[in-house]
Amino acid sequence: MDTEAQHTERDRSSGETEERSRSARMSGPRSAAAPSPEAAPAPDTAPGGDGPDATGGRGPFRLSWRRTGLVGAACVVFLLLLSHFVLQPFLIPSGSMEPTLQVGDRILVNKLAYRFGDAPERGDVVVFDGTGSFVQEPPRENPVTGLLHGAAAALGLAEPDETDFVKRVVGVGGDRVVCCGKDGRLTVNGVPVDEWYVHLGDAPSKVPFDIVVPQGTLWVMGDHRSQSSDSRDHLGQPGGGMVPVDRVIGRADWIGWPFGRWSVVPPTAAFDAVPAPAAGRHG
Template structure:
């Protein structure tokens, strides 16, 4: 009976350990699997988005429908007019917007509203040269953050006002993976908050990352329970054995 009672806590610990490992596997593997469905990695080949995204940076982009895109989003797209290569640019205008540059402070305006762009290379101006475009319905107007070294909507103004159709967008950049000093979520600018629609919310990448980390911790903690419990039990048994009284003979 006493042995069964002493074994009770051990069995309970083993059960909790097993549950922790199982739950950890669900979170760890599920987080990775769900991220693989929602996101795709992409290497940025140019410095047109510097300093936000450097040349050669590895980013994680959420697969989205073009209808989900908002001003300020950094998107991955492909358009034959632009050379049929996959590109990364920032959306600064949507269908119906009039985008003009520059005002007296060197800022771009959208529908007459000046836009502060703290993400620009060297802090601005919004463009080395002036431009004006009215974005057709269902289209997007895109610029690189390195305005002096970006081939973007300004270079294609003679074709559909430099815009691309929303359907050309395949993903929205949520985070940077490499280089390590840039690792983390891509900042969501407040530059377009004063305009209708605002900027989109980040995807679930942070939540998925937490699930993976918590899952890994549960797996390691649960797997470590058995050896640690046996070690603790062995030490307790040795201490008990050393403390036993020796019965006198005769």
């Protein structure tokens, strides 16, 4: 047997095995320290791939502000539509309706109260446009500032237009309203009215009057009679202080602000005993 050839083969195999071992030891640490490019994590990016994420203050941050602005604009539009058609906040600017309504109260005016055939009734507290009755010529104003003020007033954030008023209905079409009777009280269609809502210490009226309310109009007065400019103050003017029913904006049903005065506007039964106006009376 050729023993020398066998020794040569074993020596060659041992050398190749040792060479492979050395290669494995040298390549192992290098692979762990330097991962392949394919395994390297990608830098943080925004969902749209446009710059850093929200922590970087760019992509998502801009989107969130844009979304907030759109939601805010939609809310304002919704409130303006609600105010225009359904329920309008109205800031009370004076004490003419004390004690029922106080300066700074924000009432909610029900614009649907008279939309479906109902008409204002005696005792209702109404908001109306006094153009042509309490104000003969509306004041002129800058269109831009007028638009901004109108929007703020519609949201209850500013005083109402100079042509808007809040008063109590005392007489409706056909009623004869007289002040004052022998007992010092206001009478409607000959019946004395117990006006418990009138400001303490005020007389029903220091201005005497005897009027018949034309059909389609209202006779209105403030609850703080000594501090209210109402139908009495316009007796000698065109229209005689009568407010056309179609100028009524709505009925004041609730006090919404301040929180301590949350309540309904108190209804009154003061006119329950008043009969309907005499047939054929048209003013």
